[in-house]
Amino acid sequence: MGLLETFGLRAKAQPTARVSAQLNPPVMDAPFGTYWGAGSYGGYNSFANSILRQDAASVPAVARCRNLIAGTIATIPLETYLKSTGEELPNMVWVDQPDKRQPREVTIAWLCDSLFYYGVGYLKVEEIYQDDNRPARFSWVQNDRVTVKYSANNTEVDYYMINNVRVPDSGVGSLVTFQAFDQGLLVRSQRLINSAIQAEEAANVGISSPQPTGYISNSGADLPDNQIQGLLNTWKQARKNRSTAYLTSTLSYVPTSYSPAEMTYNDSIEELAAQISRAMNVPSHMINAEHMRSSTYQNVLDARKEFFAYTLAPYISAIEDRLSLDDLTPRGQIVRFAVDETFLRANPQDRLAVTEKLLQLQLVSLDQAKEMEGLAPDGSESSMTETPDPTPAETEATPDATDI
Numbered sequence: 001m002g003l004l005e006t007f008g009l010r011a012k013a014q015p016t017a018r019v020s021a022q023l024n025p026p027v028m029d030a031p032f033g034t035y036w037g038a039g040s041y042g043g044y045n046s047f048a049n050s051i052l053r054q055d056a057a058s059v060p061a062v063a064r065c066r067n068l069i070a071g072t073i074a075t076i077p078l079e080t081y082l083k084s085t086g087e088e089l090p091n092m093v094w095v096d097q098p099d100k101r102q103p104r105e106v107t108i109a110w111l112c113d114s115l116f117y118y119g120v121g122y123l124k125v126e127e128i129y130q131d132d133n134r135p136a137r138f139s140w141v142q143n144d145r146v147t148v149k150y151s152a153n154n155t156e157v158d159y160y161m162i163n164n165v166r167v168p169d170s171g172v173g174s175l176v177t178f179q180a181f182d183q184g185l186l187v188r189s190q191r192l193i194n195s196a197i198q199a200e201e202a203a204n205v206g207i208s209s210p211q212p213t214g215y216i217s218n219s220g221a222d223l224p225d226n227q228i229q230g231l232l233n234t235w236k237q238a239r240k241n242r243s244t245a246y247l248t249s250t251l252s253y254v255p256t257s258y259s260p261a262e263m264t265y266n267d268s269i270e271e272l273a274a275q276i277s278r279a280m281n282v283p284s285h286m287i288n289a290e291h292m293r294s295s296t297y298q299n300v301l302d303a304r305k306e307f308f309a310y311t312l313a314p315y316i317s318a319i320e321d322r323l324s325l326d327d328l329t330p331r332g333q334i335v336r337f338a339v340d341e342t343f344l345r346a347n348p349q350d351r352l353a354v355t356e357k358l359l360q361l362q363l364v365s366l367d368q369a370k371e372m373e374g375l376a377p378d379g380s381e382s383s384m385t386e387t388p389d390p391t392p393a394e395t396e397a398t399p400d401a402t403d404i
Contacts, residue, residue, distance in 0.1 A: 024157035025179055027150060051190050051197075053117050053144075059196045061273035062185070064287040065280040066116050072307075073315060074109035076337045078323075083334045095323075095335060098123065098138040108319070110140045111178060115315055116280075118143045119184030123176045124162070134328060135176065146175070178322045181314045189279040196272040203265040220250030281311045304344055 056062050078096070080089045098107045107123075114121030120143070127137035147161040160167050160175050168174050182188055216231070223231070238245065247253060273289035283306065284290045308316075316337050322328075323335040358364045 024159075025177055027155055027157065028179075051186050051193050053186065055197055056117065056186060056193045059193060059200065059276070061196065061276040061287055061289060062193065062280075065276065065282045066113060068282060068286060068307075069116060069280070069311060069315060070109045070112035072343065073112050073312060073319075073337070074105040076316075076339060076342050078104070078335055079338050080329070081334050081336060083332050089333060092136075092329075094136055094138060099126075099140065100137055101139070107138070107140050111319065112315055114140075114143050115178060115180040115184070115318060117185050119180040119182055119187070121178040121180075122146050122160075123178070124167075125172055125174050125176065128172055132330075133171065134330075138176065141175065176322070176328065178318055180318050185280070189276070192272065192275055192279060196269075196276065199265065199268045199272055203269065214253055214255040216247070217252045217254055218250055219252070283307065283311075301344070308339065308344060 057066065078091070080091050080095055081087065082089055097104050111121045111123065122141040122143065123138040124141050125135040125137075126139050128134065129136050141162060145162050147164060149158040149161065150156065151158055159169065162175075185193070216235070235245070245253065270289065273287060274284050277284040277287050277289050283303075286307070316339070320334070320336050324333070329335055355364075355369050359366070359369055
């Protein structure tokens with residue numbers, strides 16, 4: 001084959017820039033056999049779940065952990081870099097706004113929500129680039145609407161369906177999948193979430209259905225109904241005027257109510273909140289679920305570094321790595337969250353000390369130091385003073401001598 005190409009008898013194979021579609025991901029957690037779903041159909045709407053997302057989200061500790069993770073990641077901007085040198089490149093249109101109907105923060109927040117609860121998230125391709133067939137716009141798809149057709153042994157994905165309609169394997173209408181590091185909260189911590197829901201329901205029943213604080217026992221002859229009602233009314237009125245009561249020798253008061261502490265509602269809810277924080281790798285003090293309430297000194301930046309390393313990093317890596325694959329981003333480019341420039345950005349005094357040391361060692365120039373702080377060489381904000389270059393469609397063609 002190489003000899004034919006050398007003598008020009010056969011055209012050399014040229015690499016193509018077109019990308020057909022993503023490869024269906026392997027199934028990591030499905031059990032062996034066909035009982036996983038109905039007829040090898042999997043998905044959160046094709047077999048009975050032990051717990052629903054709406055029920056789990058009603059638990060305050062779960063909602064707090066979800067908002068901390070999804071809300072924090074969604075506010076961090078995405079940037080495109082050249083993998084070989086780390087040079088920052090202009091973002092593609094979908095990096096700044098995946099769904100043209102809503103801001104980027106909303107789409108990323110709900111994608112994190114899917115990874116948080118289900119361990120997998122879906123973006124539907126809405127538009128593609130004609131030159132390389134890569135996606136140009138997306139829309140987030142709720143997990144309950146997606147059904148997965150597995151292979152006979154539940155080890156591979158054959159195809160996906162949305163609202164029980166099969167979607168194409170590539171192009172507009174296809175799905176881009178994001179896999180988390182585990183099965184998601186609804187599977188991983190189902191018993192814990194069910195216990196938290198039951199504790200909340202028990203506390204609500206105790207509040208909405210008040211029990212009598214006590215009763216008056218009569219050891220003598222039975223009283224008629226009108227006298228009983230008069231005795232209770234007199235007792236009620238007397239309690240409004242004074243706390244000391246008097247009863248005859250045949251009557252006695254027996255208390256029956258229990259305080260919330262005696263019913264262990266508060267202790268159970270606090271213990272379950274602490275367990276939920278452990279299940280989500282969220283520091284318990286961030287959701288007010290500490291038992292001892294005796295934390296040591298820690299500045300804001302150190303706390304953020306700990307929160308990023310143990311909680312946010314797995315979700316951020318799952319999204320970054322998927323967006324950087326060849327079917328979405330051109331080879332040699334990567335998409336990353338600007339964590340160091342935003343969430344983990346040091347305070348101005350510390351940054352100034354580092355920049356000053358770099359200048360003294362002549363490791364960076366003055367213009368580079370200004371760029372590190374987001375300043376143009378003249379000292380102004382670069383993002384506020386730069387004028388974007390006109391697009392080819394906006395540039396008017398000027399005739400030359402040959403045209404005239």
